[in-house]
Amino acid sequence: MARDEFGELRTFIVVAQARSFTKAAAILGVSASAVSHTIRCLEERLGLRLLTRTTRRVAPTEAGERLFQSVAPHFEQIRAEIDALSELREKPAGRIRINSGIHAAETILRPKLAEFLPHFPDVSVEVSVNDAFVDIVGERFDAGVRLGESVSKDMIAVRIGPDWRFLVVGTPTYFEDHAVPRHPSDLTDHTCINLRMSAAGGLYAWEFEKDGHALELRVNGQLTYDSIIPVLNAALDGHGLAFVPEDLAQPHIEAGRLRAVLADWCPPIQGYHLYYPNRRLASPAFSRFLEVMRHRG
Secondary structure (H helix, E strand, C coil): HHHHHHHHHCCCCCHHHCCHHCCCCCCHHCCHHHHHHHHHHHHHHHHHCEEEEEECEEEEHHHHHHHHHHHHHHHHHHHHHHHHHHHCCCCCCEEEEECCCCHHHHHHHHHHHHHHHCCCCCEEEEEEEEECCCCCCCCCCEEEEHHHHCCCCCEEEEEECCCCCEEEECCCHHHCCCCCCCHHHHHHCCCCCCCEEECCECCCCCEEEEEEEEEEEECCCCCCCCCCCHHHHHHHHCCEEEEEEEHHHHHHHHHHCEECCCHHHHEEECCEEEEEEEECCHHHHHHHHHHHHHCCC
16 A cells, blocks of 8 residues: 555544544644645545535545445554554654543642653653543543443442542531531522533432432523533532532641531442453553552552
8 A cells, every 4th residue: 555545544543533624734733734635535536525524524435334344443443553653762652642531630740740740751641621522432532430330330340439429518608607518408498509511411410328318409690601620619619519529628627617517428439440442452561550540448
């Protein structure tokens, strides 16, 4: 295969996966016009339309889908084999792309990257912070980070953090004007700060459990955010009660800025896991990254 043909096919695969010339250009490190030109050359050489273009998205035609399904797996294998060659180097090298929610990125990845990066200067790590579930294979991520209970069974999952729990918190000033809830159902009489789930678009139902009795509760309030950090900050500002991870709230509880309620209704949940496709051939860089991330508590 000529070098130009190889480059055209690689560009086509990235566009078909990203469903966007702009996103593909960012991944490939070239301009969108260069990507468009390459695809046009490939289509002219094959005499087939491979992609349908609209103002909002790009999608493979029937011929394009057939080409993608037949050649993309081979390119993934080539990439994995090239990455594996770094084991012949004195130190691992390459790029690792991770998708993670904001809480895991701050509480798990951030401290462990401080341990990993200085020891592996030839490895670059790109973290995409997004609370929505994404297709890590289609978006060309090496791995994702999610709660263990949320990881698909067809993925390899490695625990990277301990179990933790949500707590209901509010400021002492808030509780001067509102009765302390004794049961989750009491929250219907309180102003609460909602969290919108990016994937489904709905509001997160606060989950409680005690003595084998589980309860999901929809709460009401004036404020809604799509990320947990602003929810915590809104509680600190006195805008209502928030349902937030205990490790984020604990420093503020100890300092007296927040008060936790209904703690006996807030059991631990399964901690964060790093997950990746079971067919993925792990590069030496990714293997070292995985070992540093692995939870040993």
